Amino acid sequence: MRRMAVFASGTGSNFEAIVRAAHSGQIPAEVVLLVCDRPGAPVVAKAQAAGIPVFVAAPKTFPDKAAYERAVLARLHEKDVTFIALAGYMRLIGPTLLNAYPERIVNIHPSLLPAFPGRNAIARALEAGVKVTGVTIHYVDSGIDSGPIIAQRAVEILEGDTVETLSERIHRVEHVLYPETLARLLKKENPMGITYAKERMF
Structure with missing residues (x-):
């Protein structure tokens, strides 16, 4: 069974979803480590x-950064x-980790990349007035949410949506x-392998 680490900085809801899936056997891996760059983040207590x-x-x-990543x-x-x-x-992943885990680091982002990379993607989608946003899972490279896309799923933006209401549906x-x-x-x-990199699941 593969041994997986999860990196998180905040509340840890996706961390919890991954751990549940690993415990149930849905994911054929064991989560053996949480890496967190924010002491006191809620995800630490959950782990x-x-x-x-x-x-x-x-x-x-x-x-x-290199010294931090060497410690990780x-x-x-x-x-x-x-x-x-x-x-x-x-945090952006640097060359120390990218070189150690080539094409073995994936990320989840709350937009349909390449739209709205980086921070505050949900708020920026609302501000832009788009009708659809969503979720993207992609391989990590040296850029900001720029690695090859593995999977995507759309989330409709409803009339009257706020950052809070849209965030809740995106998290689901x-x-x-x-x-x-x-x-x-x-x-x-x-x-x-890159088989799934061009697949988009809407």
């Missing part, structure tokens, strides 16, 4: 309650991690689509 080891450290306490990488190696899922991790889709997609990737004989 501890689930009995999952945590590496939590503020990057600003390291000399530079050491913990990943200690836990024999072979695959990484970002779940609300609010995320909590289904991310475990489904991770399961499909990790069940493949070569889960790091």
